[in-house]
Each structure stands twice: as C-alpha cells, then as structure tokens.
Amino acid sequence: MPALGASMETGTLVQWLKQPGDAVKRGDIIAVVDTEKGAIEIEVFEDGVISDLVVAPGTPVPVGTVLAHIARGKGEPRRRAVSPAARRRAAELHVDLESVPGTGPDGAVTLADVEQRGAAIAPAAPAAPAPGTLPSTPAPDELMRHAIATAMARSKREIPHAYLAASIDVTPAMEWMASVNARRSVTERLLPAALLLRATVGAVADVPEVNGHFIDGRARPSPAVHLGVAIALRGGGLVAPAIRDAQRLDLNGLMRNLGDLVTRARAGALRSSELSEATLTVTNLGDQGVDTVFGIIVPPQVAIVGFGRIVDRPAVVDGQIIARRTVTASLSFDHRVLDGHRAGLFLAAVDRRLQHPEAL
Secondary structure (H helix, E strand, O other): OOOOOOOOOEEEEEEEOOOOOOEEOOOOEEEEEEEOOEEEEEEOOOOEEEEEEOOOOOOEEEOOOOOEEEEOOOOOOOOOOEOHHHHHHHHHHOOOHHHOOOOOHHHOEOHHHHHHHHHHHOOOOOOOOOOOOOOOOOOHHHHHHHHHHHHHHHHHHHOOEEEEEEEEEOHHHHHHHHHHHOOOOHHHOOOHHHHHHHHHHHHOOOOHHHOEEEEOOEEEEOOOOOEEEOEEOOOOOEEOOEEOOHHHOOHHHHHHHHHHHHHHHHHOOEEHHHHHOOOEEEEEOHHHOOOOOOOOOOOOEOEEEEEOOOEEEEEEEOOEEEEEEEEEEEEEEEOOOOOHHHHHHHHHHHHHHHOOHHHO
C-alpha cells in the first residue's frame, strides 16, 4: 500500500485489475485504492508476473502493507507456501503474510500461524458509545479536510519555513500569449497558468536545490522535475498531483498535461505515482482574486511556489507612470536546504523567463 500523501495512514483496496499469472510491466495499473482523497489507480514499478494477491477487495490496510507479490524474470513464479485458509484469514485480520513466520512443512504458513500473528497485532477494542448516542461515520469531505490538516500540521511542525515574494511584470508574457492565441482555435489556446508553470520549471535549472526532497536529515535533489499542481476539487478539498518529467515538456505539452491532470483529478482518476512523486509544488489562487499566497510545503518536498492574480498596477517605465500587468510570485522554502539568497535567485529566474515568453 503506497503512501499517497504525507498524512495517509491507511487505504482500502477497492478492486484488483490484474490476477495471478498476469504479466505486468512498470507503469501498468494493477489496482484501485480508496483514500481520503478519493479513488486512486495504483501502478506497479517492477516488470514480472503476479504470483499472488495478498489483500482482498474491500480490505482497509495500513500504508506499507504488502498487497501482492510480483515474481521477476522468466519461468514459473516462486510463491511462498500459504494454505488457502491461512490466506483468507490473513485478509480478514489485515495481517501481512510477509511478517508471519511459517511453522508448516518447508516453512509453509498455516492458519494457526496467521491467527497467532493476528492476535499479536490486534488493536484494543474501541470504547462503547455512550447510551443514547449513535456512532457517526465521517463524510468524505471531512476525511479529506482531516488528511490535509494532518499533513499541514506536520509540515509546519517539522519544517523550518521561510518566505520570499516578488512582484513580476508579466506584460510581455501576456501580450505574447494573446498574439499566439489569436492564431489558434479555442481548444488549443494557452492559459496564463501554463506560462507560470513553464517559467517555474525553467528556473529549477538555475537553482536546482528547490527541486527534491529532505529525507533522513539530508537534502536529496531530483534530476527530474515532477511538478505538483494544487487543484481544488468540486466537492471541496484539494489534491496536488504531479506532472511527471515536466522539464521535458514544451509550453504546449505542459498545457495539455495540465488540462488532463485537472480533468482526471476532478473525476477521481489519478494515479498513485502522480500523488507520491512530486518534487516541487505550485499553488495558484489568482482565479480567486488573491494577490499573494504563501503556501505550506508538502513533505518531504523542500519548497512550494505561489502565484496570485494577474492585475494592472502602476509602474514607472522610462520615467513615465503607466499600467503594467503584474503578478506576485512567492516561494516558501525549507531553510535547512535553501537560504534567502538562493531563494531570491530562484524568483529572479522565474521573472527573467517571463520577460522572454517566446523562449518558454
């Protein structure tokens, strides 16, 4: 069971899309899991053949629980000997068979082995409800708000946040975009968000330490930019799935991927890698009329970029006060990884790219 967010502790297996004996390759969708943020498609990261499915549909299990076994290479898959009764009971008790020592012939796992392991890890029984009260089941939006709150509280508690902001003149970018869109059909037109995202990805080349993770006490920069994009959901809450390998996409490719990601996020059709591999996140609240947003870093990432609305503001150009299109860009960063100087250079790099939109 993959961790599909900083606060995720459990997930419920909804459906298996592959069966024992099926060949799979990296990137194949193998199952659907229900989380606080909706149904997520689970990908595999190894080539091989499914030897067995450990968890039954409808079973909630903790993050890290083995869901299935995949045998690598050619030939018959090597399966651990587990009796059918033991396998069924393990699914009922949410027992990871990998953690069960087998006492049967040749180390086979028996029903008694599973029962013993289940008793050892069984949680204490919950307190009975007070007389006259009915147990309540949290609504999906309440679960999502709880997951978001847990992740953000952890982030603020564990990460020493620092913040910078800069006002960027995007008049050249908006004028260039308007001229490009005038020659395109409605469905192919660019949105300002695509230019902001592309400038962000480009700026990573100048300050690569903003892109990566902080794990086990050390920074781990990523050579690939898996750009997380904060997306508000129609039913409330938000997700921040990643556009994978965004550094390989031109402006048009980034625009197509952004549109696809928003559509699938709101339809509940995201993949596990999109929710677990982001290396840098962007949040844009310009559509809500917000001038400046200072985001909270998504662990274990080390930075989050924020953009407010694009608005006309007075500026001095060649000694004249004129209206210019501007946006406020912010950077919330982990002070264990970056200092103010490097963070400032990153925002300057975003600014510089937006002054030359034709090169985006």
